[in-house]
Amino acid sequence: MIMKKIKEIPWIHEEECAGCSVCVENCPMDCIAIEEPKFHGDIRTVARADTSKCIGCGICAKVCPIRAIEMRREGSMGGGSMEKERCESGVSRNGLKTRWTGKKVLCRIFQYGMKYAMYVLPWRVPKVLRGPGCVKKLPEAVKRRKFKKVLIVTDGTLMELGLLQGMLDAMETADLPYVIYDGVAPNPTDENVEEGVRLFRENHCDSMIAFGGGSPMDCAKGIGARIARPRKPVRKLQGLFRILRPVPMIFAVPTTAGTGSETTIAAVITEAATHHKASMNDLCLMPKYAVLDPELTKGLPPRVTSTTGMDALCHAVEAYTNNTYNSRLEKEMCRRAVRLIYDNLYRAYTDGSDMEARQNMQEAAFLAGRAFTRGSVGYVHAIGHTLGGLYGTPHGLAMAVLLPHVMRAFGKAAHKKLAELSDVCGLTGADESIPEKAEAFIRWIEDLKIKMEIPDRLDMIREEDLDQIVEWAEKEGNPLYPVPVIWTRAEFKEFLKTCMETGDSDR
Template sequence: MIKATLHHLVIGGRRYINRLIHIPLPTLVTGADHISDATELLHRHKFNNVMVVSDPQLIKLNLVQPLLDSLKQTQISYSLFDQVTPDPTIAVVEQGCELYRNESCDAIIAFGGGSVIDCAKAIGASITKNKPINKLAGLFKVRKKLPYFIAIPTTAGTGSEATLVAVITDATARKKFTVIDPCLVPNVALLDPALMKGLPANITAETGIDALTHAIESYIGCHAYPLTKQYAISAMSKIFNFLPVAYANGNNEQARAEMAIASFYAGAAFTRTSVGYVHAIAHQLGGVYHVPHGLANAIVLPHVLHFSLTNAATKLAQLAKILHMVDMDCNEQLAANTFVKRVEQLLETLNIPKHLPQLQQADINMLAERAIKEAYCDYPVPRLMNEAQCRDILQNLLTTHS
């Protein structure tokens, strides 16, 4: 009872603090084959030595080359840092900082998925504060303008191009930590659906459900308010309508464009309201087993929704009605259950697995303890979860339950 009271007091206080903090939205550039807009913006603002942050796979696929060619044509010097790994580590961030300093860069372009954008944010923050990134973990420890920053996402899911968060992995401790500060929001988000046409179907599915998770947890959390609810509803509407299309036909440019906007809206929602237990658990699975974040979210999501139903039924029912899953006069419990069922049906359509082969029985106590600790007094969840309840959810993810 004391823990619950403390949690609600802290969350209640943060709800009002959140309203007072100005979180900028990046300048939004949309449209296919608009990569040259990035270099035009750099040229307009008189930046002439940019660091391009990406990953080896995107280099191998030759997706970054049009950007590099455009920089050359505009006579903007660049240094390419293409060593970003999934779940970027402290060491990777330090490598990027070293290149930025050695080459005297004056701006950053992140070209890639959430890991790339988060790594670029972390490099910018570490450079700005002249501190190791792990020393900036937590809330509002940067508080200084980053170098001019353009984010070009190549997946539609993390919403990192719209958020004030960077998630970094401490490889030694086998856990993730977050750096949270409004100055981490990029100056520009360039959404080009043409870049996403080549995404494999499973990556399309997992990143799309990542965005859906952001929108749902933002909406049902205690920090939601009219603007964030509208962002979340817009994202969910697009995801339910267009994610199955993008999954079935990756070359459908309209579906890719709609999913890119959905990811942006979901990012704008949760960066103002925070997330919940789906993320708390998924972060542990990613930190310990390197499970891709979108996949971890997708597997955990229905379990947390069922757990939250007792307290979140009103909001889940609202979503079912707003998204035309049920009639407006449908009773609350049936509408809420229908929403959860529609999420489960979407996961089945996308062939999301129900179990994690990496998960070890011996780790469940540790994972549950870490997840509950991460969420406590930080995530504005509709219903508090204890370690035993978290262990039950993790137990259901074991392959032995298949």
């Protein structure tokens, strides 16, 4: 019998292998075994492949629960052993010096459990009003739902700018009573939430309009959660599915194109006493209506346009590179969002009156919001939320600065997905390798930041705060976020120190 030539053989990344033996149990040729590692003095058991027996079926790579195995063309190993390559470099394929621990394995087990739970959750999408001036149609939509009095949640700046006036006039015409709470902080706090709850109850409101960027929307969701769970403070509602009761109906009117809060199940609230910023996540928090009116974003300063747009990009990129929770639908929404941002963000930044670019950016933010609602975000958000709570750093700015550094730190584990996004944007050609395409996409993000005058580093981080930042970021990120590479607290700290010292995380 003539044997078919082997084209690919397994490459096992031993610094990531958990020694779980799933690959051994599923290999049809018994060409993989669990042995002691031979590098870095590690004492963990890991998988090793006997390539002389391998038929290149790729089953081991498909069943590996932590993606520590990939198939490579025979002869592409550089003429040396895997151990030699790693020992000489001293760095894993993921950019950071990472090792698998029991905690990391438990994180992946949790994430795969979440993946299958996603299929049975009752996902829905808000009803959408689109187009210039459509916000004036909202009061009639509210009245059709038989609501009697509305709490409008917004911030003082939007009130001063008169951005609500068109909607308020329409509410007067529709004879729809309302009360305004305009005390929302840039990073909404539990105190803001309690003030809103008091107004809601005192004025016998039965629904809410969240008008503004992500802060008023998160605050409105927090108010709704507290109305539904009156005996629990905000900190007891943060986490996964801790509300589980209907909240007052929320109508979301975004005035920025970035957060996607009009279509998400998350609300990020800061505890005023400790400055700890964390999110509550529950399906009941998703707004029932989203109003995408580009005229509301026309007057945004270029600085706000740029950082909120980068927030939308971060949602799409993190959700896409996470991969684990996504269905095909979320992946497609990520790709569409990235392309819309590629084509329209700089246009909206340079010409705020470009209604087509403004509308497209709202669509991009909406799509990215839908995508990360299921696909989740990652360590960019875990670190960024902490900086927002501790220093008051604007969320979009933190996302813009951290995104390319975190993606580069993930290294090879994120290359394939980033390369696909590079192709979506037309940044690279078919003759370029996957690492080259991934780097081109990261470079595009960095170049866009330069053009929009976004800094490359966050100078507010203090050495004495590192342990607190790392603790909160790791607590938020693990085990929930299905990132390409799981970091321990030591690895979070290494990343942050490198950013502080050099201004980038290029290793």
